[in-house]
Amino acid sequence: MKLYFSPLACSLAARIALYEAGAEATYVEVDPKTKRTADGADFSAVHPLGLVPALEADGELLTENAAVLQFIAARFPAARLAPEDPAGRARLQQWLGFIGTELHKALFVPLLDPDAPAEVRAYALAKAASRLGWAEGQLGGREFLLGSFSVADAYLFAVLNWSAVTPVDLKAWPALAAYREGLTRRPSVARAFAEEFDLYRRHLARHGAALPAAVAEARA
Numbered sequence: 649m650k651l652y653f654s655p656l657a658c659s660l661a662a663r664i665a666l667y668e669a670g671a672e673a674t675y676v677e678v679d680p681k682t683k684r685t686a687d688g689a690d691f692s693a694v695h696p697l698g699l700v701p702a703l704e705a706d707g708e709l710l711t712e713n714a715a716v717l718q719f720i721a722a723r724f725p726a727a728r729l730a731p732e733d734p735a736g737r738a739r740l741q742q743w744l745g746f747i748g749t750e751l752h753k754a755l756f757v758p759l760l761d762p763d764a765p766a767e768v769r770a771y772a773l774a775k776a777a778s779r780l781g782w783a784e785g786q787l788g789g790r791e792f793l794l795g796s797f798s799v800a801d802a803y804l805f806a807v808l809n810w811s812a813v814t815p816v817d818l819k820a821w822p823a824l825a826a827y828r829e830g831l832t833r834r835p836s837v838a839r840a841f842a843e844e845f846d847l848y849r850r851h852l853a854r855h856g857a858a859l860p861a862a863v864a865e866a867r868a
C-alpha cells in the first residue's frame with residue numbers, strides 16, 4: 649500500500665489507521681503548494697484533484713477520507729477500526745460524513761486558506777459554535793466517538809488539530825479539547841503526530857516560513 653499525504657493534513661487520519669493496523673505501507677509526501685512528491689514527481693498525474701489522502705492498493709487508487717479510512721478498516725479487521733453491525737456501521741458513516749463536510753470542509757478549510765476572503769472566513773467561523781457544540785454534546789465525556797477507537801476518531805483528531813492555527817479555540821468545548829488531548833496519548837496517534845509534526849516543520853522551512861507560535865506552543 650502507498651499513502652500519499654501532506655504533513656498534518658487530513659491524511660494524518662489514514663496514517664494513524666495504518667499504524668493502528670500494523671500495516672506495511674509506503675508514505676509519499678506531497679507538497680500541497682507545488683503538488684510535487686518528495687522525489688519531484690507530479691502528484692496531479694496521480695490524482696488530478698491534487699488532494700490527499702490518496703491510497704494506492706491492489707493496483708488501484710482510492711481517494712476521499714471516508715472511503716480510504718473505511719477501506720483500511722475493512723482490510724485489517726483484526727484492528728477493529730470500524731463497527732461491523734449495521735447500526736454501528738451507520739453511526740460510523742454519520743461521523744465520517746459530519747467530520748468531512750461540517751468540520752473539515754465547511755469550517756476549517758476556509759479558515760486555513762490564506763486566499764479565502766474575510767467574508768468567507770467569517771461565514772465559516774460563524775458555524776463553529778453549532779457544529780463543535782453538537783459534537784461536544786454527542787461526545788459527552790467519552791474517550792471515543794463510538795464504543796471503542798475507530799477511524800472516525802483518527803479523522804476527528806486530524807481535523808481538531810487545525811484549531812491551533814485558526815481562530816477556533818477548543819477551550820470553548822472542553823469535552824472536545826479533553827478528547828483530543830486524550831488521543832495524543834494513544835501510541836498510534838502519538839507516533840503519527842510526532843512524525844508529521846517534524847515533516848510539517850521541514851515543509852515550512854523549505855518554503856521559508858516559520859512554525860506558527862501557537863503550533864510550537866501546542867507541541868511543547
Ligand SMILES: N[C@@H](CCC(=O)N[C@@H](CS)C(=O)NCC(=O)O)C(=O)O
Nearest residue numbers: 657658680698699700701712713748
Ligand atoms: N474530499 C476530500 C478532501 C481532501 C482534502 O481536502 N485534502 C486536503 C488536505 S486536508 C488537500 O489535499 N488540499 C490540497 C488542495 O486543496 O489543493 C477528502 O475527504 O478526502
